[in-house]
Amino acid sequence: DSGVTQTPKHLITATGQRVTLRCSPRSGDLSVYWYQQSLDQGLQFLIQYYNGEERAKGNILERFSAQQFPDLHSELNLSSLELGDSALYFCASSVLGSLNTGELFFGEGSRLTVL
């Protein structure tokens, strides 16, 4: 158990809909990262928050948005869903802003299926 909690574990929805994925980082971790894992694209970095502020942005679509709340939990919002958004979405957390000496702790993921 990494200490990172993601909900829901599974989600099935239709094209055009909107969903919210939730992540609670490990106790004490200030950074939250979101990754998308799909069969054709592998693990893609989406976005990182550090203590409530956006720190780094990757290949995140404009239809997607995220935020980190004062209690440090984070939500990833996916809207106008398309079939290609079906993937496993991972949240990870770490104490440090820099990864040069740190480690990312991953949740078990939220599997999104868009029909």
Added chain:
Amino acid sequence: GDSVTQMEGPVTLSEEAFLTINCTYTATGYPSLFWYVQYPGEGLQLLLKATKADDKGSNKGFEATYRKETTSFHLEKGSVQVSDSAVYFCALSLGLTGGGNKLTFGTGTQLKVEL
């Protein structure tokens, strides 16, 4: 841009065989290098890491040496077990010095160990 290239899988070995999974990287700075492992139905977890050239990371019988001259970080284990069956990801990070704190992952290599 920064990237990680891993050998394609699946790699199928008999128990007690020697394992090598190749990983090479391209980076504009001086990255830290990581191997993460993903067991079926679980999130990724750190296996080992190395933060500078010639460092050797090791854990659970796995080893990898940071080779700057060949930009490589190959994963090795002398005698694999069935319980090592998983997907292995090579990753790099440039940390705060490199324009973000994200991990860049390779595509992953699935390892299957048979009796």
